[in-house]
Amino acid sequence: MFEHLNAQAQDKIMALMVEYREDPRDTKVDLGVGVYKDPTGNTPVMRAVKAAEQRLIDTETTKSYTALAGDPAFVNALSGLVLGDAVEADRLAGAAQPGGTGAIHQALELAKMANPDVTIWVSQPTWPNHLSIIKHLKLPMVEYSYFDNDTRAVDFGAMMSDLDGVKQGDVVILHGCCHNPTGANLNLEQWREVTELLGKKGALPLIDIAYQGFGDGLEADAAGVRHVASTLDEALIAASCSKNFGVYRERTGLLMAKTPDEKLKTVTQQNLTHLNRQNFSFPPDHGARVVQMILDDPTLRADWESELEDVRTTMLALRKQLAEALQARTGSDRFGFIAEHRGMFSRLGATPEQVNAMKEKHGIYMVGDSRMNIAGLNKDTVDILADAIVDAGV
Template identity: 45%
Template sequence: MFEVLPHLAPDPILGLSAAYREDTNPNKIDLGVGVYKDEQGNTPILSSVAKAQKMLLETETSKTYITPQGNQGFIDGMLSLLLGKSSPVLLSDRVAAVQAPGGCGALRILSELLVRCNDNAKVWVSDPTWANHIPLIGSAGLKIEKYPYFDKATASIRFDAMMETLRQVEKGDVVLLHGCCHNPTGADLTNAQWDEVLEVAKEREFLPFIDVAYLGFGEGLDEDAYGLRLLIENLPEVIVAASCSKNFGLYRERVGLAAIITEDSKTRNIAQAQIQSIARGIYSMPPSYGGALVDIILADEALNNEWVSEVNDMRERMKTLRAMLVKNLHENGSPKDFSFVNDQKGMFSFLCITPEQVREVREKHSVYFVDSSRVNIAGINQQNVETLAKALVSVL
């Protein structure tokens, strides 16, 4: 039976990790997969998470099933974190939500919901966007279109072109926006640009689909929620897929949230039942463990403060690494001005070099990142930054 299946090319990012592992160069550098790394190159368990694990071990009394909706404490905590504690939308009972298996699970549940609403719906994604958006949304059966987002030649957002496309989007179309720390470019909308996106969303009556996977990694937990909150507070309907993989460091535990902001509380109840039935039909219920940890952290004041400071540390470290890279490139005689890297946000940067240059730096200097020139900033450290800068300059 299975011989009819076509051969699939390996996932480029996983292939890159495998090539990195096999490389025997002691000075090899991995800037590929998007996980946070500390100065030693490790992805440690956050101290707030370690403490929550101990608490959970002492208090958990059963491993019986949870519900398709997931942990209500987790959902409430996450909604307060994303929307703000005193969000008028939360107070007016217009939010349906489920705990999902990671941000990916949330993206998929919401895509399935969109299909149930209109199986001809078009989803507009930024060009470029995170590669996995395409299979996650497309496999649900939705059509994907692109709006211009980033210009490699100028290393900046093509905001006018983006707006021109959004002005032609039809009523009922869906527009996927990265809440913060755009993956792969690291180029985020300014608050003033979000204000303009709100106006065009009102005018065209499209549905914003906000993917927020790096809250706190850009400028701060509240600062990074500016666009998300603006749209949610000023539009009748918005959908949100959130991930706890990066900011809680809970990658393998698969923790995320799918939320739907509806026009009124009657529609909220309908949407709630629908997303629960979608979850039931795919994986029945989310894994419990990671959501329980996030619930403990967000509900406990001391633990919450500790987590906030850990997020702040990760963010500040990545900003320092950006500055270190730009400085080292300059000092090693780069003919290209990389100062735009300092303005990009979160874990990723587009270096805006060609795929040929990316391959050359990989082959000659064992520096691994994807052909688009996206680098994981957290893979840089004091030890490797000079080697990295010299390698990059040598291929420019």
């Protein structure tokens, strides 16, 4: 029966990684894969993670199952980090997931169970896996305007005009902060306007927050999410720990559902648990336990927040250095948006032909739509990238 299977397209970023590894040039620069790298090109294990893991090894007495929805201590700790006190406990359901990807997948399955006629709205552009999961689940999808390729900023007027077409029961995917792939974020006033529109339309926001702490800080990055969750009766929030805790391979995530009342919280929690059971039974626990230990221990948490702040400010410094290098080379401030964007990514605005030229001539590897991972730079490679951008005529 396997002869009836169709070949699947290779993931473009994974293919780019292979091509980069095979490039013999010493000056090559990897701006493709979405992982944080320190100035030496390493993706480090954070100090607090190391300490928590050692403590876990020393104290763990069993590898038995936890619970279908994950350890409640993890659910409480991570929901507290993301939402603060924006949602009362008796209105918040939650279940641990295998990473942010698992949380998005389960959120869309939950939405389909709640409304078989649901349509999913996604920003243009968005994280490619949003589109892939929606397609895999055979859900109708509509794209809404988000990014202005000329200004490299949010095209908020076009966004709101498009979202005026959402229907009651539709799901609108929003990026909580550090928009992937553009790096262009909504400000708080724009969050308020989007929230008001979704409330009037009766649409359900699904907020994907994968980079909390990478933009303007832990609290500021969560401000939009908290406003939505505190204002609307219903919301879904998918959180990932891959980036801000650096536990990529541990697959640590959480799906939260804000419900109108305690009764519906109970029903929603039952459905979250049911979905976990059908898809993978018990979620991974090691990364979740480590994250919970860090968040609940004042000393570990302080060290984690300090290192996370170093990561954030390092990326901001690289953004500023690149913007200044390009300004010096072009005599123009047209690349100033790089310093204004937040998180790991910026969309440069180059054509696929220009992206390919930078790769072939300068060894600069970025995704074909010109999304570049700022964290793939260091102070010595900024000039290499700036020269390549100017030489390609971006």
